[in-house]
Amino acid sequence: MLTGCASVAIDENFAEVERFAREQTGSEVRWLRSDPEREAMRTEVDRLLAQPLAIDDAVRIALGYSPAFQSLLAEAAVASADATGSARIGNPVFTFERLFRSGAEGRELDIGRSLGISLFDLLFLPARLEQAEFRQQQTRLQSSIALLSTVTEVRQAWVDAVAARQVAHYREEVATAAGTAAELARRMQATGNFSRLQRAREQALAAEETANLIRARQNATAAREALIQRLGLTPSQAQALRLPDQLPALPEAPIDEATAGAALLDNRLDVRIARTDLERTAKSLGLTQVTSVVNGLHVAGVRNSETGESSQRGFEVELPLPLFDFGDAARAGSEARYLSAFNRTLEVANNASSQVRVAYEGYRSAYDLARHYRSEVVPLRQNITEESVLQYNGMLIGVFELLAAARSQSASAVQAIEAERDFWRAEAALKASLLGQPIAPLSLQSGASPAEAGGGH
Numbered sequence: 001m002l003t004g005c006a007s008v009a010i011d012e013n014f015a016e017v018e019r020f021a022r023e024q025t026g027s028e029v030r031w032l033r034s035d036p037e038r039e040a041m042r043t044e045v046d047r048l049l050a051q052p053l054a055i056d057d058a059v060r061i062a063l064g065y066s067p068a069f070q071s072l073l074a075e076a077a078v079a080s081a082d083a084t085g086s087a088r089i090g091n092p093v094f095t096f097e098r099l100f101r102s103g104a105e106g107r108e109l110d111i112g113r114s115l116g117i118s119l120f121d122l123l124f125l126p127a128r129l130e131q132a133e134f135r136q137q138q139t140r141l142q143s144s145i146a147l148l149s150t151v152t153e154v155r156q157a158w159v160d161a162v163a164a165r166q167v168a169h170y171r172e173e174v175a176t177a178a179g180t181a182a183e184l185a186r187r188m189q190a191t192g193n194f195s196r197l198q199r200a201r202e203q204a205l206a207a208e209e210t211a212n213l214i215r216a217r218q219n220a221t222a223a224r225e226a227l228i229q230r231l232g233l234t235p236s237q238a239q240a241l242r243l244p245d246q247l248p249a250l251p252e253a254p255i256d257e258a259t260a261g262a263a264l265l266d267n268r269l270d271v272r273i274a275r276t277d278l279e280r281t282a283k284s285l286g287l288t289q290v291t292s293v294v295n296g297l298h299v300a301g302v303r304n305s306e307t308g309e310s311s312q313r314g315f316e317v318e319l320p321l322p323l324f325d326f327g328d329a330a331r332a333g334s335e336a337r338y339l340s341a342f343n344r345t346l347e348v349a350n351n352a353s354s355q356v357r358v359a360y361e362g363y364r365s366a367y368d369l370a371r372h373y374r375s376e377v378v379p380l381r382q383n384i385t386e387e388s389v390l391q392y393n394g395m396l397i398g399v400f401e402l403l404a405a406a407r408s409q410s411a412s413a414v415q416a417i418e419a420e421r422d423f424w425r426a427e428a429a430l431k432a433s434l435l436g437q438p439i440a441p442l443s444l445q446s447g448a449s450p451a452e453a454g455g456g457h
Helices: 006-025 036-046 055-064 066-085 118-125 127-188 194-232 234-239 255-260 268-289 328-392 399-435
Strands: 093-103 107-120 298-306 312-318
Touching: 006 055, 006 066, 006 127, 036 055, 036 066, 055 127, 066 127, 093 298, 118 127, 127 194, 127 268, 127 399, 234 298, 312 328, 328 399
Parallel strands: none
Antiparallel strands: 093 107, 107 298, 298 312
16 A cells, blocks of 8 residues: 555556547547447447548547557556556565474474565665656656557548548549540541551550559558558448548648747657656666665564573564675666766757757648649649630630640649648648657658640641
8 A cells, every 4th residue: 555556546647648638639538448348439430430431530439449559558557557566665574484403302393483574675665656656657658649649640541541532533534534535546547637656645645544543543442441450440340431532621721830839848748758767767866876785675573482492582684785796887877877868858859849840841831732732723724624625615626635634634633632631641740749749751742744645636
């Protein structure tokens, strides 16, 4: 009872993770510790999968159902129990000896009994309790980091899956248009109205778009399966999973830099973990100064009984003598560990602001690019297609020019989807970075220009 109950510490740590999840992600964490709880959550997941899965529902499933996250919660409970156990004093040691001695007066019996406890453990119990509390704090922070990482990965996986599905749809439109142009070119060559070169150009374009379609479909399948793995769905649940037809609309305005920069450095989980580790190391450094010289002190009450003699009562003290190990190696190692923790804390604190700046720059660039495609590129391509239809109806251009305009419009739509995908991924990364879970910086790829064949009259 001196060091508390392990189950209480585990529950307190889980409550802290629950609070963090509600405040920072708006989601509930569930720890499934019994078959009825697992069955109830399975029913809840089936209900969520009965409709197209929204991104918030995907996070909800991951934090309450995914076996991978449930394993993380269990591992956190193990770490919490170990921290509680590390502060407990050793159990008392009972020693019993029974000795016979034969002499001139017959056989004599000696019985010795002792009950001892480590006085060293008792003396340093407050320090050990303090170290255990540091470990509990680290467990809570590490659990929050794991939760934040899970949420970010699920959000990005959902974005990838929905975007890949959209891209595959538009790639199919482009491939269909290219195939139509290739078939028309074949017929026109057969009637002598098209050269072999013109037909070959259209066929090559159709072949390239078919390859793009195959890749897009494979990417959509892979992205869907990646999301399924993040959610921990069973095969039957994976079969039932449906995704929205498109990504959410872009926000009217991005998060401004002042708001992003207002996030307090002290709120970042990685900074708090580093500082907690530094405090723990500093406390253990003082403890090592003593334990490196004297690392044990046992005291025991003794009672001896001997045949024909009155009982003996007293105590014994056991104290290791530092004759061969003076503790200099332990002290040097402890000091080096403190220096390492100190510099690691400085590194984390110095990098935190830079990581936020990088994440925000990626977020803002992705937003500007996605908005540019939606407000400029896509409308322009649509206008070109509409004008091409008018010119085709007026017999000013041929069918190949019209098909090329349609292909270009679909290709620009693909680029817009990819830009929006990058934005939503960057937003998830920014939120994670603000809380202390840096994500690899976003790399914006240059969009390929829509291919156009050189057909015509």
